[in-house]
Amino acid sequence: MILLSSSSGLFQCTNKLFLSDEATGLQIKEFARKNAANALSLANMVMGIASILSSLNGHHHAACWLVLIGYLLDLADGAVARQLDACSALGAKLDDFADFTTFGIATSLLLRTSGLLDNILCVCYVLSVFTRLCFFTSGIPFMYRGLPCIYSAAILASASLLSGENLPMLRVIAVFMILFMISQTFYPHDRVLESQAWKKAVYAGGIVMLFCSSFPPACVYYLLWSVSYILFPTSLWSSKV
Template identity: 85%
Template sequence: MILLTPSSFFQYTNKLLLNDHATGPQIKEFARKNAANALSMANMVMGMASILSSLNHHHAACWLVLIGYLLDLADGAVARRLNACSALAKLDDFADFTTFGIATSLLLRTSDMMDNILCVCYVLSVFVRLCFFSIPFMYRGLPCIYSSAILASASLLSGGNLAMLRVIAVAMILFMISQNFYPHDKVLESETWKKVVYAGVVMVFCSSFPPACVYYLLWSVSYILFPASLWSSKI
């Protein structure tokens, strides 16, 4: 695995850009090392766009979070496939915090003080989850990507029913800060499951119908309910 510091990353980038005789292999190596970074940046852009959309376009904000969900999954898969860690080590965490923390919490925001407190609690739980989740081969506490997908999907399917979203948000907070163990989603690396993922991508970009939301909801809930049997050979 290749891990670069931010300073060495920018030095390498400048060297490549200033070199008039950069070869094809050099460019390909640069692209390989930074493919995951590009997906993390795209995830962050989706999160920021969702934050802006949540002010007036709740429906679009939910979909942007779900697109960020796919990009985050692709980020890890691409990094493993290309055998290259993120050159900016914390970029993925920043992107996750933007999309699955701030942007998702704003789906719950109203003028009511208690809803705003719930938003703050949700963001804090994502922050805690991102800071303390890393242990070998497992996650401690529910990964925030799945709680975010459940909230966004439920919001779309229920038409933004606040009572339901409040209950789900509280449950997701408890799952994220719990000490339960969840496996790394190794099943996503299988060829069969990739086809299912691609089907979901098609639904996202070609329709806005409930089946796409149900797809994401079932995907995320299955990770909570059946982590060992569906997502990993062992837990």
């Protein structure tokens, strides 16, 4: 009798432990689902901070590459959030903070020198990114107002790497990017990872180029990708989910 009671108690303890482990596993999975996109946004922000530190320490090439890595991360976080049904106000704010860090402050420092005019240009670039993020909503579904700062950052980073940090050329490009970002022109919400197969292939090609290609072809690839969004926004990049 005592043996049966002891066995029953052991079974109940084991069952409770199993159920507790199962509940913990479900909680971990739910936490991961809700925060997968936030993790990508945080990774984007880390790339931006690392790029800022690289620029301040004179590692210009590393600063440019870190901006391009942030480019890929930013294109992925929204798609992951929608795919996992994990969109939230916190995620949207975190994405904006990451974008401002990587594509605003970090990118502007690619233009920084000791000259007063260059510093003024950096400030103007950061303010244009801030303006762009503030007026993100266009009122039209799947459309942006003003050029998304991610593309202007990729153009500047790629052009900087290809030109060997040709400052006169970068200044001209930066001025044009500022004008595009603060303009009232409508641009499509590309949703690269949720659209046609060829767009997903372009994204996959960006990953391959970034980690497996020599640096000139990779820079050309990102430059053409970003410029195509400006030149052919509707015919190429309109969202057809």
